[in-house]
Structure formats: structure tokens, C-alpha cells
Amino acid sequence: MTYSEAKAQFISSWGALGSHWGINRTMAQIHALLLISPEPITQDDMMEQLSISRGNVNMNTRDLIDWGLVERVLIPGERREFFTAEKDIWKVSTQIIKERKKRELDPMLKLLSQLDNIEGDKKDKELKQFKETIGGIRKFGGQADKVLDVMIKADENWFLGSLLKFFK
Amino acid sequence: MTYSEAKAQFISSWGALGSHWGINRTMAQIHALLLISPEPITQDDMMEQLSISRGNVNMNTRDLIDWGLVERVLIPGERREFFTAEKDIWKVSTQIIKERKKRELDPMLKLLSQLDNIEGDKKDKELKQFKETIGGIRKFGGQADKVLDVMIKADENWFLGSLLKFFK
DNA sequence: TTATATTTTAAATAACTTTTGAAAATTCGA
DNA sequence: TCGAATTTTCAAAAGTTATTTAAAATATAA
Numbered sequence: 346m347t348y349s350e351a352k353a354q355f356i357s358s359w360g361a362l363g364s365h366w367g368i369n370r371t372m373a374q375i376h377a378l379l380l381i382s383p384e385p386i387t388q389d390d391m392m393e394q395l396s397i398s399r400g401n402v403n404m405n406t407r408d409l410i411d412w413g414l415v416e417r418v419l420i421p422g423e424r425r426e427f428f429t430a431e432k433d434i435w436k437v438s439t440q441i442i443k444e445r446k447k448r449e450l451d452p453m454l455k456l457l458s459q460l461d462n463i464e465g466d467k468k469d470k471e472l473k474q475f476k477e478t479i480g481g482i483r484k485f486g487g488q489a490d491k492v493l494d495v496m497i498k499a500d501e502n503w504f505l506g507s508l509l510k511f512f513k
Numbered sequence: 514m515t516y517s518e519a520k521a522q523f524i525s526s527w528g529a530l531g532s533h534w535g536i537n538r539t540m541a542q543i544h545a546l547l548l549i550s551p552e553p554i555t556q557d558d559m560m561e562q563l564s565i566s567r568g569n570v571n572m573n574t575r576d577l578i579d580w581g582l583v584e585r586v587l588i589p590g591e592r593r594e595f596f597t598a599e600k601d602i603w604k605v606s607t608q609i610i611k612e613r614k615k616r617e618l619d620p621m622l623k624l625l626s627q628l629d630n631i632e633g634d635k636k637d638k639e640l641k642q643f644k645e646t647i648g649g650i651r652k653f654g655g656q657a658d659k660v661l662d663v664m665i666k667a668d669e670n671w672f673l674g675s676l677l678k679f680f681k
Numbered sequence: 682t683t684a685t686a687t688t689t690t691a692a693a694t695a696a697c698t699t700t701t702g703a704a705a706a707t708t709c710g711a
Numbered sequence: 712t713c714g715a716a717t718t719t720t721c722a723a724a725a726g727t728t729a730t731t732t733a734a735a736a737t738a739t740a741a
Contacts, residue, residue, distance in 0.1 A: 348640055351631045355647070358624050365535050365617050369699070383642035388718080398701045403719060424709070425717065432646060434653045449533050456526050460519045472516055474551035478600060479523065485602045537729070556688080566731050571689060592686065592739065 352381065356395070371397060372405040376414060379430035385418040387425050413440045443497050446490070454486045520549065524563070539565060540573040544582060547598035553586040555593045581608045611665050614658070622654045 356377040363373025374395055379386070391402045406428060409415035414437060418427040431437055460479050465472045524545040531541025542563055547554065559570045574596060577583035582605060586595040599605055628647050633640045 346628070346631050348631050348633045348637075348643065351628045352643065354624070355628055355643075358621065362617060362621055365613075367533050367535060371699075380646045381639075381643045383638045399718085400702070400720075401700055404700090407719090432642075432649070434646075434649045438653065445533075449530060453526065453530055456522065460514070460523055463514050463516050463519045465516045469516075470551045471549075474600075475516065475520065475523075475549045478548045478602075481600070481602045485606065539729075567688085568690080568732070569730055572730090575689090594688080 355381065369405070371395070371401055372408055375402065375405050376409055376430060379409075379415060379428060380432060382429070385420065385427035385429040387427055389425075391428075412444055439497055439499070442493055446493050446497075450486060450490060450493070454483065454490065457483045457486070523549065537573070539563070539569060540576055543570065543573050544577055544598060547577075547583060547596060548600060550597070553588065553595035553597040555595055557593075559596075580612055607665055607667070610661055614661050614665075618654060618658060618661070622651065622658065625651045625654070 356374050359377035359380075360370040360374040363376070364370045375391055378391060378394055388399065388402045388406065391397070391406070392399055395402075406415060409430075410417065415428055415430050418429050420427050431440070457479055461476070461483070463472070463475075467473070524542050527545035527548075528538045528542040531544070532538045543559055546559060546562055556567065556570045556574065559565070559574070560567055563570075574583060577598075578585065583596055583598050586597050588595050599608070625647055629644070629651070631640070631643075635641070
């Protein structure tokens with residue numbers, strides 16, 4: 346297999362994987378391209394290599410920056426902007442987890458805590474099941490919250506960091 | 514807050530959460546309804562409570578069964594089919610993880626192992642970065658694979674099960 | 682078997698999301 | 712400041728996914 350075949354395959358399947366994760370295909374493909382580019386690249390490079398429009402590149406690059414996965418890089422003597430992606434896959438994952446926790450888990454747990462004080466007959470079967478379900482999810486969510494915090498903080502903490510090196 | 518307000522909120526936000534996770538809104542809403550229903554319910558109940566069509570209910574219920582989250586229940590003396598969902602949220606999570614691992618992680622790791630033997634000049638910067646990126650993802654994916662296996666097996670293994678009870 | 686209740690399927694439609702392309706805004710050197 | 716290079720925006724077009732509807736298939740009771 347040649348390099349360019351492998352590259353095309355990688356970009357395409359990273360894109361497909363992304364779409365299972367609520368990330369759009371193009372965004373994931375741009376990310377893939379940046380992951381394998383040793384040097385920062387421009388929006389024109391992305392347009393050309395992925396055959397997509399300028400607007401599309403611009404919007405998705407911006408989203409990747411919002412996710413904290415991509416950075417703008419200034420190259421001395423160059424007027425155009427260059428972009429580069431974090432290459433350490435552990436950091437990429439914790440960054441994604443951090444964002445998704447903030448965007449999804451936290452609001453869900455907040456809502457569930459509101460749903461816990463409802464009025465009604467305590468003997469009612471429906472109400473009982475509702476409270477049990479909500480309670481179960483909250484308990485589980487709370488634990489998940491703690492586990493994710495440990496993972497996120499591992500990068501900022503020497504001891505946990507070296508503990509997690511086993512997994513890296 | 515009344516029970517019916519809380520119920521509507523829960524169904525709606527479980528649906529919204531699902532759509533962030535590649536599960537469609539309606540499927541997640543049906544799942545939510547089943548999670549809080551103390552007794553098995555029929556497709557007509559779902560149609561009525563969620564205001565959706567028969568076909569939609571049928572397709573999504575079937576998908577939930579494929580995911581292993583919902584079961585058909587036969588009620589003696591009843592001609593219609595009834596449905597019920599697993600209520601233990603730990604089991605729900607491991608079931609989802611198991612399915613997604615099978616559908617997403619496993620194929621990705623398989624592909625990456627193919628992309629590892631490409632021909633080309635070893636001194637080439639592009640090739641070097643490509644190999645590093647692929648290698649990093651494979652290593653990470655392999656570890657994730659192991660962690661997920663531990664979680665999945667915990668339910669089938671007494672020792673790990675009681676260890677994980679701390680988190681339940 | 683026949684009539685009826687129930688479930689499944691799939692084509693058509695509706696709703697939603699992504700992509701383009703061109704115009705507007707911005708940046709920066711001369 | 713002006714003008715060329717570059718980036719950003721956004722309305723329209725294209726593409727995708729979800730939903731309905733109605734007809735077909737299946738199951739059950741009489």
C-alpha cells in the first residue's frame with residue numbers, strides 16, 4: 346500500500362468515525378488531515394486536499410478551534426494563517442471528553458436534579474418508577490462525572506499523570 | 514412541579530441527549546418512556562404518549578431491541594405485544610458501550626492495523642508523521658479496548674462486579 | 682377458513698443538515 | 712489611505728435522515 350492510498354483511507358475513515366460521534370464528516374476529515382500533517386497548513390491546502398469549498402473549510406476549522414483541537418499558527422513572513430492540530434491522542438481524547446462533559450453531561454445532571462422534587466402521591470406506581478429511574482441516572486451520572494474529572498485533571502497533576510502513563 | 518411536567522421534560526431531554534450520541538431523537542424518547550414505565554407498554558401507548566406515527570414507533574422500537582436495550586414481553590391473555598426496557602442504568606451503559614465498541618472501535622482498529630505497513634522512504638517527514646499518528650491512535654485504541662472489556666465483563670464476573678459496586 | 686386485530690414494510694414526503702459560492706468584511710503592505 | 716490578499720459570512724442549493732401514510736404481511740379467534 347502506498348502512502349497516498351493509506352492517507353486517503355485514513356482521512357475517509359476518520360471522517361466516518363466522527364459522524365458516529367455527532368461530529369460532522371468534513372470536520373473530522375479536516376482534523377484527520379491536520380493530525381498527519383507534520384507542518385501547519387493553510388485553508389487553501391485543506392480545500393485542495395479534501396476537494397471542498399472555502400466556506401466549508403473556514404466554518405469547520407473554526408469549529409475545531411472551538412473544540413480546542415486545532416490552533417491557529419502565525420508563521421513569520423507569511424500573511425496567510427496556518428493551522429495545526431494537537432497530535433498526542435491522549436490529549437485529544439481528554440479535550441473531547443472535557444468539552445462533551447461540559448456540553449452534555451453537566452446540563453443533563455442539572456436538569457435531573459430539578460426533576461427530583463415533584464409533588465404527588467408516594468404510593469403511586471408511576472411516580473415511584475420515575476423517581477427510581479431519575480435517581481439511578483443521577484447516581485450513575487455523578488460517578489461518571491468524577492471519573493471524567495480524574496481523567497481531565499490527570500494532565501495537570503504529576504501523580505495522576507504518572508499513574509495514567511500506564512495507559513498511555 | 515407536577516409529575517406530568519417532569520415526565521415531559523425527562524423524555525424531551527433524554528431525546529436531546531441521545532441525538533448528541535448518534536442515537537436518533539425518537540429512539541431516545543421511546544427509550545425514556547420505557548425507562549419510566551413501571552409496566553410494559555404497547556406500541557399504541559407509545560404513539561399516543563409521544564404523538565408519533567405507528568411506523569415510526571415500530572422502526573425505532575425494533576432498533577432499540579437490536580441495541581439490546583428493550584425487550585418484547587408477552588402478556589398472557591393479551592394479543593398485542595408489550596415492550597419493556599432494562600432499568601439498571603449500569604447495565605444500560607455497558608450494553609451501549611459493548612455495541613458501540615463492536616460497531617465503531619473494533620472496525621477502526623482493524624483498519625488502522627492495515628494502514629501500518631505502507632511502503633516509502635523512512636526519512637520522509639510526511640510518512641514519519643503518518644506512522645506516528647497511526648501508531649498513537651492504535652496504542653490508545655488498544656488500551657481503550659481493554660478498559661471497555663473490563664467494564665463489560667464486570668457484569669459476568671463476581672470479583673470485578675463487587676469491585677465495581679463502589680461505582681454503581 | 683374467514684374476518685379482524687396487529688405488526689411490518691417501503692415509497693413518498695417532510696424536516697433537517699451540510700456545502701457551496703459569491704459578496705462583504707478584514708487585514709496588511711506600500 | 713488605497714488596493715490586493717485573505718478571511719468570514721450567509722442565502723441558496725444539494726444532500727441526508729426521519730417521519731408519515733397506506734398497503735402488505737402476519738397472527739389470532741371464532
